[in-house]
């Protein structure tokens with residue numbers, strides 16, 4: 024009689040505690056978890072045979088019950104400016120995107136948190152694609168694991184990812200548990216050892232989750248503000264109908280309270296004739312008064328179904344000058360990886376939208 028093969032446990036997304044529990048079930052000492060964690064995440068190993076501080080017999084046994092499996096690379100593109108984008112295929116056939124952005128003093132990996140997104144922001148390519156599902160912890164940390172491995176090859180073994188931003192596809196705070204599990208691995212000294220200042224979560228503003236994030240994993244916070252009054256923000260970021268600007272900004276204030284070094288980054292996409300006037304800039308200054316803040320102005324990246332236009336450079340400069348005169352640190356984000364569609368909001372992957380049509384329409388009116 025032939026027995027159906029038993030699914031192997033994927034160790035990639037397991038927390039240190041879950042890995043300890045796994046070894047105890049295997050009749051092994053819990054300290055094996057630390058060793059294996061380092062092999063997987065520090066050394067990027069996916070083959071038990073390479074784990075030379077484990078006995079031969081244990082290595083062979085592990086290979087029969089466990090595996091270290093990341094998403095598959097479906098496409099690997101490098102832009103003229105060095106930005107690199109991977110299209111990753113998940114076990115169920117869905118695709119997500121991960122982008123690496125090299126700069127002189129850092130290397131930033133932009134990680135996805137969901138297949139698609141439920142929020143349907145008016146200017147975002149991912150939102151237009153619909154939503155399929157949340158990513159699992161192994162699929163989130165797998166993006167960092169894979170990118171580290173692929174880039175280390177290029178850099179002769181040097182670690183070149185110094186920062187991670189949860190700014191790819193999806194709304195990370197609507198996949199809270201899995202995102203936090205993955206971020207804890209990013210911060211763990213036995214795994215990636217990134218400081219919490221070098222891991223940034225970007226949210227459209229799921230207010231109740233900000234309190235939990237602060238309590239459970241207080242990484243750097245970026246908030247996609249994009250508008251200075253509720254009427255406009257309701258249109259651009261429909262989630263605002265549920266959590267309006269005043270509530271969101273209160274939650275931001277609380278997030279950085281008691282930590283003098285911390286600031287919230289406010290992302291503000293520059294849409295020609297929509298939110299980019301000097302009056303808007305002044306309104307923004309007033310809104311952010313008293314909040315330790317910096318502002319990232321993001322030139323809108325057009326995509327085929329998009330109905331907006333990028334503000335011209337003059338409008339962006341004028342807007343920036345108003346903020347800077349009010350002593351708000353303001354950076355205009357450079358558009359990176361244009362030639363490979365790797366820029367903000369361009370990450371579309373290939374999403375099999377499972378949302379029924381009726382729900383998709385409802386979503387446009389009232390978000391989750």
Ligand code: SAH
Nearest residue numbers: 147193194225226227247290323324367368
């Ligand atoms: N859901 C999260 C993270 C994903 S979006 C959030 O809303 O923050 C990451 C950033 O890209 C956000 O600031 C988002 O507003 C911005 N973005 C989305 N579409 C864009 C586009 N077409 N051009 C420029 N920035 C865009």
